[in-house]
Each structure stands twice: as structure tokens, then as C-alpha cells.
Amino acid sequence: MASRRKFSMIDVQHLNKSYADKVAVKDVTFSVNPGEILGFLGPNGAGKTTTMRILTGYMPATSGSAKVAGFDVFGQSLDVRKRIGYLPENVPLYPDMSVQFYLSFVARLKGLPGPKLKERLEYALKVCRIDDVRTRLIGKLSKGYRQRVGLAQAIIHDPDVLILDEPTVGLDPKQINETRELIRGLGGKHTIILSTHILPEVSMTCGRVVIINEGQVVAEDSPENLTHRLQGQDRVHVEARAPRPALLETLRALPGVTHVTTREVDGRVHAEIEAASQRDVRADVAAAVVGQGWSLLELRAATMSLEDIFLKLTTREEAA
Amino acid sequence: MSEPNPSTGRRTSRPRSTRPEEPRMTAAVETVVAAPSAARPPVGSSGTLRNLGTVITKELHSYFASPIAYLVMAAFLVMNGYLFWAILISSKQADLSSTFADMAIILMLLSPAITMRLFAEEQRQGTIELLLTSPIREAELVVGKWLSSLLFFLVMLVLTGTFPLFLLKFGTPDVGTMLAGYLGMFMVEAVFLAIGLFMSSVTQNQIVALALSFGVLLVLWLFQGAGQNFGQNGGSSVVAYLGMSGHFDSFTSGAIQVKDLVYYASGIVLALFLTVRSVESRRWR
Numbered sequence: 001m002a003s004r005r006k007f008s009m010i011d012v013q014h015l016n017k018s019y020a021d022k023v024a025v026k027d028v029t030f031s032v033n034p035g036e037i038l039g040f041l042g043p044n045g046a047g048k049t050t051t052m053r054i055l056t057g058y059m060p061a062t063s064g065s066a067k068v069a070g071f072d073v074f075g076q077s078l079d080v081r082k083r084i085g086y087l088p089e090n091v092p093l094y095p096d097m098s099v100q101f102y103l104s105f106v107a108r109l110k111g112l113p114g115p116k117l118k119e120r121l122e123y124a125l126k127v128c129r130i131d132d133v134r135t136r137l138i139g140k141l142s143k144g145y146r147q148r149v150g151l152a153q154a155i156i157h158d159p160d161v162l163i164l165d166e167p168t169v170g171l172d173p174k175q176i177n178e179t180r181e182l183i184r185g186l187g188g189k190h191t192i193i194l195s196t197h198i199l200p201e202v203s204m205t206c207g208r209v210v211i212i213n214e215g216q217v218v219a220e221d222s223p224e225n226l227t228h229r230l231q232g233q234d235r236v237h238v239e240a241r242a243p244r245p246a247l248l249e250t251l252r253a254l255p256g257v258t259h260v261t262t263r264e265v266d267g268r269v270h271a272e273i274e275a276a277s278q279r280d281v282r283a284d285v286a287a288a289v290v291g292q293g294w295s296l297l298e299l300r301a302a303t304m305s306l307e308d309i310f311l312k313l314t315t316r317e318e319a320a
Numbered sequence: 321m322s323e324p325n326p327s328t329g330r331r332t333s334r335p336r337s338t339r340p341e342e343p344r345m346t347a348a349v350e351t352v353v354a355a356p357s358a359a360r361p362p363v364g365s366s367g368t369l370r371n372l373g374t375v376i377t378k379e380l381h382s383y384f385a386s387p388i389a390y391l392v393m394a395a396f397l398v399m400n401g402y403l404f405w406a407i408l409i410s411s412k413q414a415d416l417s418s419t420f421a422d423m424a425i426i427l428m429l430l431s432p433a434i435t436m437r438l439f440a441e442e443q444r445q446g447t448i449e450l451l452l453t454s455p456i457r458e459a460e461l462v463v464g465k466w467l468s469s470l471l472f473f474l475v476m477l478v479l480t481g482t483f484p485l486f487l488l489k490f491g492t493p494d495v496g497t498m499l500a501g502y503l504g505m506f507m508v509e510a511v512f513l514a515i516g517l518f519m520s521s522v523t524q525n526q527i528v529a530l531a532l533s534f535g536v537l538l539v540l541w542l543f544q545g546a547g548q549n550f551g552q553n554g555g556s557s558v559v560a561y562l563g564m565s566g567h568f569d570s571f572t573s574g575a576i577q578v579k580d581l582v583y584y585a586s587g588i589v590l591a592l593f594l595t596v597r598s599v600e601s602r603r604w605r
Contacts, residue, residue: 056453059603082455092450094378096385108374109454153450 007070009034009161009191010055015064017050017215024050025061026215032208034160037187039206039223040195047215048195049089052163055193056086069160082111085159085190089166091150095139099130099149102138103156110157124152127182144175151179155186162192168201180205236273236282236301242294244269250292254284268297371456375464376471379438383472392433396476399426404483414491416483417572420501423480424568427509428541432533434472435516436526438465439599443524448602462517462595469513477505497574504571507584508564512537514591521598540564 008031017025025047032038040048053059055066057077065072071079094102103124107117125131128148133141138149147170154162167183168176184205186192196202202209203223211219211226219226240247244262247269251260259274275281282299289296383389403422411418442448451461487493512533519533520526543563560566564587567580 053449058449058453078455078457081453084453086450086453088446088449090446090449092445092447094382094445094447096382101381105374105378106450106454108370108377109451109456111370111455 007034008032008067009036009069010038010193011065011067012051012055013065015051015054015066016062017047017054017059018062024215025054027064028212028215028217030210030217030220032191032193034191035188036208037183037192037194037206039202039209040193040212041197041199041202041209042195042212043197046212048212049165050215051212052086052165052193052195056084056163057081082157083160085110085154085157085162087150087154087162087164087167089169091146092153093138093146093149095137097138098135099125099138099141099152100134102149103152106153107156110159112157120156120158124156127155127185128152129178143170144172147171147175147179151182155190160191162186162190164192164194166195166197168196168198176201236275236285237298238271238273238285238289238296239268239298240271240289240294240296241268242289242292246292247271247289247294250288251285254281254288256281256284368457368460371460372464372467375456375461376468379465379468380471382437383468386437388433388437389472392430393476393479396426396430397479400480400483414487414493416487416493416498416501419483420505420572421569423505424508424541424565427505427512428537429534431469431473431509431512432516432519432530432537434469435513435520435533436529437520438469438517439521439595440524440526440529443602444526448599452599452602458596458599462521462592462599466514466517466592466595469517470510473509473513474506477502477509494574497572500574500576501572503576504568504580507571507581508568511564511584511587511591514588514595515540518591518595518598521595537564 010030010032012028012030015025015028016023028047028051030038040051042048050059054061055068055073057073057080060074065074067073068080069083071083073080094105097105100121103121104117107120112120125134128151130145130148130152133145138146141149147167151164151167154164164183168179171179180201183192183194187205187207194201194206206223208222209220209226210217238251244264248260248262248271251257251271251273254275256275257273258276260271262269262271264270273281273285280301282301286296286299400419400423403426404416404419407418407422439448442451452458484493484495484498487498488495515536516529516533519536520529523529523532540562541564543559544565561583567583570577570580
């Protein structure tokens with residue numbers, strides 16, 4: 001890994017975890033530099049939560065090593081736990097506490113000394129925008145507020161490392177955007193691992209992505225590079241009013257086109273064209289369709305999204 | 321068992337028994353692990369007393385935020401008040417020994433309700449994940465929770481102080497005997513609560529915790545009588561020793577004996593130890 005020379009805030013080497021009946025994490029290796037935001041991407045049940053739980057000291061690994069801030073998560077668990085802020089998937093809240101009381105409790109639990117507590121409490125309340133509900137009982141808060149209280153709980157003791165398990169799950173679109181912005185703002189100050197199965201989240205917040213599937217790392221790169229690397233080809237979507245067989249033939253004859261599929265809806269033909277990405281076939285497509293005297297209704301490039309890449313990577317095994 | 325390699329600090333296998341954060345029942349020693357780190361130092365200390373205080377504050381807050389605590393307290397005071405009055409009317413003696421005996425039975429019924437929530441609820445609502453990923457030892461968590469239930473009980477016990485005050489005003493009771501009785505009551509309840517705490521740690525259902533602890537307490541209490549069925553050759557005395565009620569009777573009759581104190585203390589230590597192990601085992605499942 002290129003980051004080897006530098007000090008890694010999180011360093012995971014050949015991590016394995018098996019439960020009685022199944023292997024949850026298989027030989028996972030990655031590292032995170034200080035101040036970096038790493039996206040941990042994978043379908044449900046891929047081993048994201050298990051890996052995070054190992055990093056936070058909640059459960060031990062079967063084999064392999066994991067270090068946080070230079071401390072071994074097994075041998076020096078208390079030192080690791082002092083430096084980690086953790087937002088589990090199920091936000092750990094006490095419904096009978098007020099927001100303020102809860103956050104002070106967590107701060108003391110994390111070992112934050114009294115004088116700093118007040119200051120950090122105000123900071124967390126402000127940054128997570130829960131200042132207006134500070135005296136309300138957590139049990140009476142909406143899902144969005146609860147999630148933000150969970151985030152405030154994770155950052156209150158100013159930890160080196162933040163581990164956020166699906167931080168935007170269950171929020172409405174506006175709150176999701178606010179939360180992503182908040183997390184982006186926390187990067188730099190904190191080293192962050194963020195797990196998600198929502199792809200735009202990764203491209204919006206993370207500097208680097210680790211894609212995990214069935215317990216194994218299947219890809220690791222920046223979101224842009226991942227998109228670029230796996231984009232061997234371009235896709236073009238065409239909608240035209242034309243006889244279907246003739247259109248199919250015309251499109252197939254174009255240079256660079258590797259594959260065409262068509263379907264007909266209400267007399268209009270939709271065609272998906274795959275072409276080598278070296279050349280933009282759109283101009284050729286437009287000229288060919290119009291040249292035949294057909295009406296071109298729509299023409300757009302359908303670039304392979306991170307979503308497609310993700311599906312491609314995580315379904316590779318079955319396809320092979 | 322391989323020791324950590326000093327050059328890499330990495331372990332291939334992890335000897336549980338030699339780990340620095342191994343919980344201890346006394347949990348009085350702050351273990352400092354020196355390790356090279358380029359990270360910032362942790363923001364605060366994590367002294368054991370401080371951690372106990374944090375847990376106790378939180379638990380007492382939860383007690384008094386819940387209606388169950390007030391119900392338990394009211395039930396305890398009403399039943400004991402009635403029995404104190406009834407016994408006094410019929411015996412016409414300035415003596416609390418029968419009242420204490422009844423109080424122990426009432427506590428056997430009520431203390432499972434004091435402890436049922438302590439771990440079961442953390443497990444049900446997932447907050448156990450917060451606690452176990454915080455820089456606090458399992459032993460501190462367990463002892464803190466137990467102490468908070470004991471403090472809650474002390475509030476109830478202090479409120480029964482009206483009984484001896486009443487006797488002192490209108491009669492001449494033996495103060496020493498009454499104090500011994502209170503000490504016995506305290507010790508018995510400390511064991512009850514430790515057992516209840518253990519039962520709460522094995523389930524995430526409060527009702528299951530309640531039923532389990534009541535069952536165990538009842539069996540332990542009845543061991544005294546059951547001993548008689550084990551013949552005269554040693555078996556009976558062993559079973560009778562294990563029973564909780566016999567050790568309690570000497571307190572109410574005014575005798576504070578070391579063997580009884582040792583019995584209750586070992587019961588507390590054993591139950592708390594099992595609780596620590598049970599909480600810890602979450603990490604291995």
C-alpha cells in the first residue's frame with residue numbers, strides 16, 4: 001500500500017473473524033491515514049459491521065491484527081477505546097435521559113475531564129444541530145434527531161478515530177445531506193471510517209473506498225479511480241421512432257459499437273448501446289438515425305455509475 | 321500462548337488471562353500500558369472511582385426516572401409497615417426480629433424487580449455496545465451497577481428507620497440487636513441484588529431476568545429446610561450452610577458472626593464474578 005511510509009491511524013492486517021457456523025470476515029487488510037475519510041462499502045451482511053466491531057474492541061478477531069493509533073485493539077483495548085468515537089448501526093440511546101444528560105454521561109464514560117466537558121458538550125450540541133432539543137427526553141425525539149444525538153455522542157470526547165456504522169440510515173433526504181456535510185467537515189480533524197450501502201454517500205464524502213463483499217475486500221481506491229478503472233466502456237441510451245429491426249442493424253453497423261439491445265414501447269424503440277470508450281459514438285448515432293429519416297427522440301450517455309461497478313464487483317463470484 | 325512480540329507489538333494468539341484490561345473483582349489497580357503512539361494522548365483519565373461514579377450516577381438517574389422504582393419502594397414500605405404494626409399489636413414486644421424475617425421474604429420478591437433492568441435493558445436496546453466500547457472495564461461496570469442498586473435499596477431501608485424510632489419512643493428495645501438486624505438485612509439484600517444482577521446479564525428480557533432471579537433466590541432461601549432431607553452424615557449441614565436464611569437468623573437475634581459475614585461476602589463476590597464473566601462473554605459470541 002502506498003501509505004505504508006506514513007503513520008497509519010488505523011492499520012488492519014489479515015483480519016479474520018468466524019462465528020460458529022459462518023465466516024464473517026476473511027483476510028481483510030487495509031489502512032487509513034490520519035485525517036482521511038474511508039468509505040466502507042458493501043451489501044448488507046458483507047462483514048462491515050463485524051470489522052467495525054473488531055476495531056472498536058467490541059468483539060475480538062479470530063486471527064490477524066488491527067491497530068488504532070498505534071495500539072493493538074486486542075492487547076491494548078482500553079487505550080484504543082479511549083481514542084475511538086463509535087456510532088453503531090443501532091444508535092445506543094437511553095430514552096429516559098435528556099439529550100444533555102446523555103451526552104454528559106457518555107463524555108464522562110469516555111474519560112473526558114470535568115472542565116473540558118462543558119466546552120465539548122456545547123461544541124457537540126452545536127455541530128450536530130441538536131442545541132434546540134438539549135433538554136428534551138431522547139425517547140421523545142424523531143429519528144433524525146436521534147441519529148444526530150448518536151453522532152454527537154461519537155464526537156464528544158474529541159477522539160482521534162471516528163467509526164460510523166451507517167450514519168445516514170433512516171434519515172430524510174435533507175437530513176442525509178446535512179449529515180454528509182457534517183461528516184465531511186469532521187474529516188481532517190478526525191480519521192473516519194464510514195460504512196454504508198448507499199453509493200452516492202461514498203462519492204460525496206469519502207476520499208477512499210474499500211468495497212467488501214462476503215467478508216473479503218474486493219476493491220480499494222478513490223471513488224473517481226474506481227469509476228474510471230472499471231469503465232472499460234461507455235453506454236449510450238437512444239430513443240427513436242423507427243422500425244426496430246432496421247434500427248438495430250443500423251446501430252450495430254456503427255464503428256466502435258460492441259453491443260446493442262432494443263425494446264419497443266408504444267411504437268418508440270429504446271436502444272442501449274455499449275461501445276468502446278475511446279471514442280464518443282453519440283455523434284455517429286445521431287447522424288445515422290437522422291440520416292435514415294427516423295425521428296430521434298432522445299440520446300444520452302449512460303455512464304457506468306458507481307452503482308453498476310458495485311454490483312459488478314459484488315456479484316462477480318456468481319457470474320464467474 | 322505467545323507473548324507479544326516486542327518488535328511488532330502484534331500477537332498471533334491472545335492470552336486472555338494476561339491481558340492488561342483483565343477485569344478484577346476489586347478493580348482497584350489502574351493498569352497503564354506503555355505503547356508507542358504518534359497519536360494525541362487521550363483526553364482524560366479513567367480512574368476506577370471515576371468510572372464507578374459515572375455508572376452509579378447514570379443508574380440512579382434511571383431508577384428515579386422509572387415508575388417501577390417507585391412501585392417497588394411503595395410496595396416495600398406498605399407491606400413492611402403493615403407487618404410491623406401487626407406484629408407489634410400481637411406480640412406487644414419492642415423487638416424487630418420478626419419484622420426483619422418478614423422483610424427478607426418481601427425483599428426476595430421485590431429485589432429481582434430492582435435488578436432486572438440493569439443489564440437486560442442495555443442488551444435489548446443495544447446500549448451495551450456503547451458501554452463495552454468505552455474505556456471502562458467490565459468489572460467497573462458490573463460493580464457500579466450493583467452499587468447503584470444497593471444505594472437504591474439503602475434509601476428504602478433508611479425509610480424503615482421509623483420502626484426502631486417508634487420502638488425507642490414508646491418502649492425499650494435492644495439497640496444492639498436492632499443494629500445487627502439492619503446489618504444482616506443489608507448483607508442479605510446485597511447478595512440478592514448481586515444474584516439478580518447476574519440473572520439480568522444472561523438475558524435481554526427483563527421479565528425473564530425477574531423470573532430467573534426470583535427462582536434462584538427462593539431455592540437458596542429454602543436450602544435451610546431442605547438440608548433436613550439429606551440425612552445426618554454431613555450432607556445436611558453442607559446444604560444447610562448454603563441456605564441463606566440460617567445465616568440471616570443469627571443477625572436478627574443480635575449475633576454478628578464472622579462466618580455469616582464471610583458467607584454473604586463470598587456470595588456477593590461469586591455472583592459479581594459470574595456477572596463480569598457473563599458480560600464479557602458478549603465479546604466471544
